Amino acid sequence: MTWQPRLRLALLIVAVVVLQTTVFSSGLRVFGVTPDLGLLLTIAVACALGSERGAAFGFVAGLAVDLFLSTPLGVSALTFALVGYGAGIAQSGVLRPSRWATPMMGALGGLAGGVLFVGIAAVAGWEALLSLASVRVIVIASLYDALLAIAVFPIARWATRTPQGGDRTWLRSSTVQP
Amino acid sequence: MVAYQRTNRRPILVLIVVTAVALITLDVRGSGPISTVRGGVHDVIDPVAGALEAVFAPVGDWIDGVTSASALKDENARLRRRLDAARGQRAAARAAIEENKELKKLLNLPFAEGTDAIAAPVVDGAPGNFEVTVQIGRGASDGVGTDMPVVTGAGLVGRVIEVSRDRATVLLVNDPQSGVGVKMERTGTTGVAKGRGDTGTLRVDYVDPNVEVREGEVVSTWGQQASPFPAGIPLGTVSKVTRTRGDLEQDVLVKPLVDFSHLDYVKVLRPSPGR
Numbered sequence: 001m002t003w004q005p006r007l008r009l010a011l012l013i014v015a016v017v018v019l020q021t022t023v024f025s026s027g028l029r030v031f032g033v034t035p036d037l038g039l040l041l042t043i044a045v046a047c048a049l050g051s052e053r054g055a056a057f058g059f060v061a062g063l064a065v066d067l068f069l070s071t072p073l074g075v076s077a078l079t080f081a082l083v084g085y086g087a088g089i090a091q092s093g094v095l096r097p098s099r100w101a102t103p104m105m106g107a108l109g110g111l112a113g114g115v116l117f118v119g120i121a122a123v124a125g126w127e128a129l130l131s132l133a134s135v136r137v138i139v140i141a142s143l144y145d146a147l148l149a150i151a152v153f154p155i156a157r158w159a160t161r162t163p164q165g166g167d168r169t170w171l172r173s174s175t176v177q178p
Numbered sequence: 179m180v181a182y183q184r185t186n187r188r189p190i191l192v193l194i195v196v197t198a199v200a201l202i203t204l205d206v207r208g209s210g211p212i213s214t215v216r217g218g219v220h221d222v223i224d225p226v227a228g229a230l231e232a233v234f235a236p237v238g239d240w241i242d243g244v245t246s247a248s249a250l251k252d253e254n255a256r257l258r259r260r261l262d263a264a265r266g267q268r269a270a271a272r273a274a275i276e277e278n279k280e281l282k283k284l285l286n287l288p289f290a291e292g293t294d295a296i297a298a299p300v301v302d303g304a305p306g307n308f309e310v311t312v313q314i315g316r317g318a319s320d321g322v323g324t325d326m327p328v329v330t331g332a333g334l335v336g337r338v339i340e341v342s343r344d345r346a347t348v349l350l351v352n353d354p355q356s357g358v359g360v361k362m363e364r365t366g367t368t369g370v371a372k373g374r375g376d377t378g379t380l381r382v383d384y385v386d387p388n389v390e391v392r393e394g395e396v397v398s399t400w401g402q403q404a405s406p407f408p409a410g411i412p413l414g415t416v417s418k419v420t421r422t423r424g425d426l427e428q429d430v431l432v433k434p435l436v437d438f439s440h441l442d443y444v445k446v447l448r449p450s451p452g453r
Binding site: 017018019020021022023024025026029032033034036052055056059062063065067068069070071072073074075077078081082085114117118120121124125126128129131133134137138141 | 190191194195197198199200201202204205206212215216219220223226227230302303304305306307308309311313339340347349353354355372373374375376377
């Protein structure tokens with residue numbers, strides 16, 4: 001990958017962290033729930049670059065988000081990495097392109113991310129998160145993620161584009177060439 | 179001849195998982211460098227955050243109004259009824275406040291006036307969905323430190339868990355990870371009040387089943403030696419008691435005195451040198 005997409009992705013991580021910790025942490029909550037912008041961006045990047053780079057991006061983005069949470073450092077990083085890996089696989093082999101593919105990826109990724117986050121945090125000692133209240137939060141957050149995915153996916157596509165534009169598959173390091 | 183160029187994906191995923199698990203383990207065990215890094219990152223981001231909050235506050239207020247319109251109507255009617263009742267109680271309350279001030283002076287409670295406290299505005303909520311915290315606009319440069327109790331005039335809010343130069347993160351008592359040693363004021367029995375998220379109540383564990391706890395009983399901090407909370411800070415009133423025969427403890431729910439949905443200003447209590 002050339003330096004321009006890397007720089008754009010790094011700036012996007014900073015922007016996501018700032019927005020998540022300010023605008024979305026207080027004002028833009030819906031029914032008391034905030035979307036997971038870092039997770040959404042990870043899913044979008046994984047769809048553009050593949051599972052391996054999606055996982056790596058998710059790890060870095062998750063670490064940045066973890067610095068602002070009271071849960072242990074690494075919980076979001078692991079969650080985002082696993083969701084990014086899964087989203088890359090799903091995009092390349094399972095989901096068919098359609099107008100609903102983007103919000104569906106946002107919703108499914110949000111659901112998977114929420115469940116993984118609660119599960120990993122519970123194993124790390126935050127077992128109080130295993131509650132019905134968490135289920136409500138995960139469902140609302142995933143719907144919010146589905147809505148915002150419509151805006152986040154084009155941004156991720158812009159950030160991951162090559163200097164020549166067009167096909168991004170060359171960025172994937174694990175390609176099979178017959 | 180067909181040539182396959184393929185790198186193995188799994189080692190990278192395994193490396194990420196192992197690194198994340200190592201970080202989680204280090205942080206759970208209380209690694210100092212991780213707290214330092216967190217504080218440093220907050221110092222960089224906080225000025226940008228402050229500017230963004232001012233810009234987006236009206237948008238947030240509008241969304242809050244739309245999503246809670248029906249709840250606001252109910253609350254409005256309820257508040258009108260309460261206002262009528264409150265007018266009648268006002269005169270009696272004035273006398274009680276004066277009496278209370280005098281008693282506090284006599285007893286020299288840490289929660290009373292004169293305690294070394296730092297007033298702080300609440301500037302942000304929690305960045306995630308699975309924690310109940312607020313950001314306050316005072317930090318290490320103002321003398322705020324970790325584990326300091328945070329209160330309002332109504333009672334206990336929580337404790338400081340993270341400090342940067344100009345800001346601090348407060349874990350509210352209704353966070354599921356929060357635990358506060360408490361004492362029932364009437365019976366003197368003790369327990370640990372645990373948060374239950376947005377349910378509006380706290381659950382008190384380890385309450386002796388042989389003690390008769392009554393609804394409406396005032397619950398305050400116990401102030402054990404290892405606790406960051408001094409004794410006597412009001413926490414709430416008992417809202418529900420369930421006793422099951424044969425159980426080793428009784429289920430006690432407490433309604434907090436502090437309205438966590440409308441926190442604007444709080445006070446951070448600095449421990450006295452003797453503590």
